[in-house]
Amino acid sequence: METPPLVLQTAGSLVAILALAGLAWWLKLGGAPLLDSDEAVRRAAHEAEDGFAPMAIARDTGGLSALALDDAGRIMVIKRHGNRFAGRVLGPNSRAMCEGSSLVVDCGEARFGAVVLSLPDAQAWADAINRLNGCGHA
Secondary structure: OOOOHHHHHHHHHHHHHHHHHHHHHHOOOOOOOOOOOHHHHHHHHHHHOOOOOEEEEEEOOOOOEEEEEEOOOOEEEEEEEOOEEEEEEOOOOOEEEEEOOEEEEEOOOOOOOEEEEEOOOHHHHHHHHHHOOOOOOO
16 A cells, blocks of 8 residues: 655655754753843843943842842833844833832833833832932922
8 A cells, every 4th residue: 555645745844843853952942041140130130231231120029020220220121022022222202110029011002012120119210210210300
């Protein structure tokens, strides 16, 4: 009995896909990186903006996002984007609000989107972010 060519092609493709997936797993490629340490946040902040050196860091409890404050008073919000991290230095168009123990940060850039962080000191960070745009002054 002769095997149809389409079955052989499909089986070969499946074997190749499984081999490549196994190779990627063995090389520990891909995966889901986390901001699970202050050093990881420092690396991500430096990759997002060369020379950004965080002095104070607040990490989301899940490790998916973080806030970083440098010695110049600039605040950067960092979030996972695929298997990498993206960050934005917050400016006058940024806003932050607390929803329970969660902090929602809108950097004012529609394409970046809002970032939700679960922080123990969410209100303090919200106040600091909102002061960037003058909302803290009466």
